[in-house]
Amino acid sequence: MSADQGLNQSVERATSVLATFLDAGADLRVSDVAQRAGLGQSTTSRLLATLEQLEYVERDPATALYRLGPAVVGLAGAAVNRHPVHREARQRAQELACATGLGANVAVRRGASLSYLCNFEGRLAPRSFTLMGQRKPLHATGLGKCLLLGLGPAQRRELLPDLPRFTAQTLTGHDALDAELAAVAERGYAVEREELALGRACVAAPVRDHAGEVVAGISISGPLSAIDLPAREAELGRRIVEVADAISVGLGYVGPRHQSATLDGVRS
Template identity: 45%
Template sequence: MSEQQMHQSVARAAAILDAIGTSAGPGMRAAEIAEAAGLGLSTTTRLLATLLELGFASRVSEREYALGPRLLALSSQELNQSAVFRESRMLCQSLAQSTRLNANVAVRHGARCVYLCHFEGDLSPKNQSMVGLAMPLHATGLGKCLLLDTSEQERIDLLGAGLPVYTPHTVSSHAELTRQLEEGRERGYCVEDQELALGRFCLASPVRDRTGGICAAVSVSGRISVFTGDQRSSIQEQLVESADRISVNLGHLSGASAG
């Protein structure tokens, strides 16, 4: 097999795994996978057989396929190799327990933010894990934090001139995004107010490593009705303190909270 053929095979296998991973149901038939991946049925069937053999795919019924256990093992290994994950996991879990809301840690990959940690609070239960999920930068509190050290031109180059709109509250212009980020720098946290989903509110604070650069962000999210008055002030304090402690764990000593 030539190098080009090998590259094509790997790309097609990745497309198949992406198609299976985005399925709304517990499994997909080969024909559905082929259509979603933009491949022929015979090619899909052949590659599925190899992915099954290697453990990257599995069968949930005689005719339906799902992602395989080897992917879970690899993702766990990647997480455990991440210093941000190791230093933030326990603090993120404690934040969820103390606020009773969802607490998350995310990093930036290209033009998206990707969840590394997700812990549920009893006031904001979810029925699925957020770990590994990719979200838009401009429409999330976590994403805005990950953009704090960038210039407006860098954001235009990264996100494009037009910003996708998800709700009537989504930031739709770079000028408005720049204004919100300037506010976020001054107060130490960013706000997501129903920008990705109606009824959802999120506060997020940046995490810095030993170089001083933003390497991650931590957030607390839940129903908008929870973030009111004194309760919001308490959540903000706990959030910023947690972000500072993670930064300290990563070697950013100047990020420590006073006292």
């Protein structure tokens, strides 16, 4: 048992070291990694040396600073390529970005946040980085609102006891969020206007699986000037719902169960 516990502790420490790089805006020193991971500097140094040999991190020879290595990229690529939503959504999201000139993003829920599976940039919404793997809040994003449609009010309150404010437009009360999600369910798509970041907006729609459960969301996003919601909301809403429906059909979705039951009753 002690050997198992020691092995688990080593794995935990190694993964905590890797996790320190997720939100790092630059390469890190050993001391930076140790502080972020909550480990001693000598322990961190040994772990980094092992991870470097395995290519999970790499060290810049000029600065001696560490960054994530190519082995992580290989694992990440394998993980997303095997995800059924990614397989169904990737090509359609790419075509959507090309057709609209905006960003097209696909995300799933991971606990109390959303996690991006893929994103593509249109000519009107360029980015110098990928969103894949990044996490964002559910209540302050169009994608997150779509993902929350799969939960009831009580479940949402348990999952998100607090709704942090990011801008003056962020919904910070559950009653307001309930009302917003009711409107999303009614029209079929969610809208987010500067609720997470100033100057940006998106239109998103839920993706469902063969059982009718919300398993992902897809969005069109970009700067306010490019997405032009006052003039284009209806058009973009219709387009994103059509793409989301196509992905859902690819996942085996055949429509609301109550509609199927009604049709069966008519036929009989």
